[in-house]
Amino acid sequence: MKNDEIRASLLKRSRATKNERFGKILTGLCIAIILTVVLAIFYFVASKGLATFFKDKVNLWKFLTGTVWNPGTTDAQGNPQVGALPMIVGSFGVTFLAAIVATPFAIGAAVFMTEISPKVGKKVLQPVIELLVGIPSVVYGFIGLSVVVPFVRRTFGGSGFGILSGTFVLFVMILPTVTSMTIDALNAVPRNYREASLALGATRWQTIYKVVLRASTSGIITAVVFGMSRAFGEALAVQMVIGNAMLLPSNLISPASTLTSVLTMGMGNSVMGTLSNNALWSLALLLLIMPLVFNLIIRRIAKKGAMHR
Amino acid sequence: MKKKWLYLLGLPALTLMLTACEFKQTGQSITAVGSSALQPLVEAAGDEFTKENSGEFINVQGGGSGTGLSQIQSGSVEIGNSDLYASQKSGIDASKLVDHKVAVVGVTPVINPKLKLTNLSIAELAKIFSGDITNWQQLGGPDQTIVVINRAQGSGTRDTFERWVMKGQTSMQAQEQDSTGMVRQIVASTPGAISYMAFPYVDKTIKTIKVDGVSPTSANVTTNKWQIWSYEHMYTNGQPTGLTKRFMAYVLSDKIQQKVVAEMGYIPVNDMKVSRTLKGKVAKINS
Numbered sequence: 282m283k284n285d286e287i288r289a290s291l292l293k294r295s296r297a298t299k300n301e302r303f304g305k306i307l308t309g310l311c312i313a314i315i316l317t318v319v320l321a322i323f324y325f326v327a328s329k330g331l332a333t334f335f336k337d338k339v340n341l342w343k344f345l346t347g348t349v350w351n352p353g354t355t356d357a358q359g360n361p362q363v364g365a366l367p368m369i370v371g372s373f374g375v376t377f378l379a380a381i382v383a384t385p386f387a388i389g390a391a392v393f394m395t396e397i398s399p400k401v402g403k404k405v406l407q408p409v410i411e412l413l414v415g416i417p418s419v420v421y422g423f424i425g426l427s428v429v430v431p432f433v434r435r436t437f438g439g440s441g442f443g444i445l446s447g448t449f450v451l452f453v454m455i456l457p458t459v460t461s462m463t464i465d466a467l468n469a470v471p472r473n474y475r476e477a478s479l480a481l482g483a484t485r486w487q488t489i490y491k492v493v494l495r496a497s498t499s500g501i502i503t504a505v506v507f508g509m510s511r512a513f514g515e516a517l518a519v520q521m522v523i524g525n526a527m528l529l530p531s532n533l534i535s536p537a538s539t540l541t542s543v544l545t546m547g548m549g550n551s552v553m554g555t556l557s558n559n560a561l562w563s564l565a566l567l568l569l570i571m572p573l574v575f576n577l578i579i580r581r582i583a584k585k586g587a588m589h590r
Numbered sequence: 591m592k593k594k595w596l597y598l599l600g601l602p603a604l605t606l607m608l609t610a611c612e613f614k615q616t617g618q619s620i621t622a623v624g625s626s627a628l629q630p631l632v633e634a635a636g637d638e639f640t641k642e643n644s645g646e647f648i649n650v651q652g653g654g655s656g657t658g659l660s661q662i663q664s665g666s667v668e669i670g671n672s673d674l675y676a677s678q679k680s681g682i683d684a685s686k687l688v689d690h691k692v693a694v695v696g697v698t699p700v701i702n703p704k705l706k707l708t709n710l711s712i713a714e715l716a717k718i719f720s721g722d723i724t725n726w727q728q729l730g731g732p733d734q735t736i737v738v739i740n741r742a743q744g745s746g747t748r749d750t751f752e753r754w755v756m757k758g759q760t761s762m763q764a765q766e767q768d769s770t771g772m773v774r775q776i777v778a779s780t781p782g783a784i785s786y787m788a789f790p791y792v793d794k795t796i797k798t799i800k801v802d803g804v805s806p807t808s809a810n811v812t813t814n815k816w817q818i819w820s821y822e823h824m825y826t827n828g829q830p831t832g833l834t835k836r837f838m839a840y841v842l843s844d845k846i847q848q849k850v851v852a853e854m855g856y857i858p859v860n861d862m863k864v865s866r867t868l869k870g871k872v873a874k875i876n877s
Binding site: 349350351352353354426427430431434440441442520521524525526527528536538545546547548549550551552553554555557558 | 626652653654655656657659660663664679680681682735737742743744745760763764765766767768772775776779780781782783
């Protein structure tokens with residue numbers, strides 16, 4: 282009898298086991314839902330975006346290199362005018378320029394905050410940077426429209442709308458992201474590297490330049506690529522200052538457009554299932570693929586950085 | 591430990607219950623989606639309607655004429671607002687939709703207020719928007735580059751403007767904006783800028799101009815002296831029934847037409863002294 286009770290209690294699932302199973306199922310369910318959503322989005326965007334090429338028979342190469350975007354009309358040969366090159370150039374233009382401008386500032390600020398004056402950095406600069414991250418993009422766009430655009434117009438001529446204005450706005454937007462990730466990268470450099478360098482008689486500047494920055498290169502590049510992927514996907518703020526002309530930009534102050542700006546402008550005005558709508562989905566597909574590429578680059582860099590250590 | 595889980599599960603459940611309550615209170619409601627040019631009017635009419643018929647709500651959303659037409663075609667909303675005739679839009683089967691012309695709206699060219707110009711001919715306007723004229727000097731203005739600002743492709747306002755000004759010519763690739771509000775702000779702040787917008791959106795920050803000597807006024811639209819105008823359509827999928835039917839009748843009632851429509855800068859359909867067909871044929875209305 283007693284044996285049976287012990288046997289039963291041993292065979293029965295304890296409370297802790299039940300809790301554990303419950304937790305397992307719950308977390309598993311969460312993952313499953315997230316995965317389903319992601320896959321569904323991918324499937325939806327891909328099926329719509331690829332319809333341009335399979336259903337409407339648009340040449341992929343022409344789509345990527347054509348310069349006339351006018352999906353509602355056809356050219357002399359009867360081919361629909363869906364050339365996405367102006368938008369692709371615009372998107373990459375603002376992204377790279379913003380990254381190029383932002384990187385030196387970000388590294389400078391990060392070095393100051395980790396190596397030169399960590400106290401001021403923690404107390405003053407950290408909150409400022411966190412604040413910048415939290416500002417909604419429409420506010421950046423609004424400031425861009427009412428401050429940056431007139432400034433560019435007065436200083437460089439033109440209408441003020443263009444890649445240059447977009448660069449300025451994106452620069453401010455990605456700066457906090459890149460800076461805070463660079464800070465993490467610099468903080469990750471082991472303390473004994475710095476100590477060894479200083480013990481060998483190197484000055485602080487020599488230590489920063491020759492040891493700390495070198496050791497954290499892969500982390501800094503990751504930060505920059507991360508910032509670029511944010512800049513690439515930004516829609517609203519850029520749309521407000523870039524001018525939205527589907528033209529190949531001839532210079533930095535002529536109106537241009539980005540993939541995102543064309544998407545947000547065209548969505549409401551096209552009918553599901555028509556070529557104009559499918560062409561927009563193709564742009565969306567491009568936008569979906571690019572962060573993937575950026576992510577792959579980041580992983581590559583991280584791997585390389587890990588091997589050096 | 592167990593209690594925490596309960597809280598976690600309880601929160602979404604509670605939200606669900608609360609939203610369910612809200613649904614219950616709403617009673618009956620219909621949704622109207624589409625044209626942003628027509629949106630303020632439908633919103634105002636919807637508010638009035640709810641005041642008189644408590645418990646019945648009209649949800650009004652923007653999104654553009656294309657959205658309105660595609661949503662009504664797929665049957666996901668009760669009313670689709672559009673600046674265009676449904677048959678003008680590719681991908682729309684107009685035969686199933688019933689057109690209700692609820693108002694007329696005029697579209698006027700607008701320029702930056704610093705420009706001294708007061709009059710342009712239709713031909714000059716067409717040349718500006720096709721890119722043949724690029725400097726205000728060519729039109730007797732100051733030596734200043736013309737900054738053309740277009741609405742996004744497929745916009746109802748742009749369609750109206752291109753139809754009656756460009757007359758089939760394609761306009762050049764220029765800056766595009768997806769909302770009239772943005773157009774107004776940019777024209778107001780950019781020297782040498784020109785664009786166009788529906789009458790209800792005109793304010794003091796920008797300047798309207800005469801076209802071929804005709805001023806952009808509602809009175810000139812009713813006689814078709816001002817030719818750049820379009821009907822505002824509210825489409826239903828088949829003949830409307832129930833709440834939709836009553837709301838459509840309400841929008842077309844004298845109360846809304848004479849008070850709200852005119853106050854907001856639209857033109858009541860009944861005030862029109864001419865009618866215009868889809869193909870652009872104008873006929874006098876005998877009253």
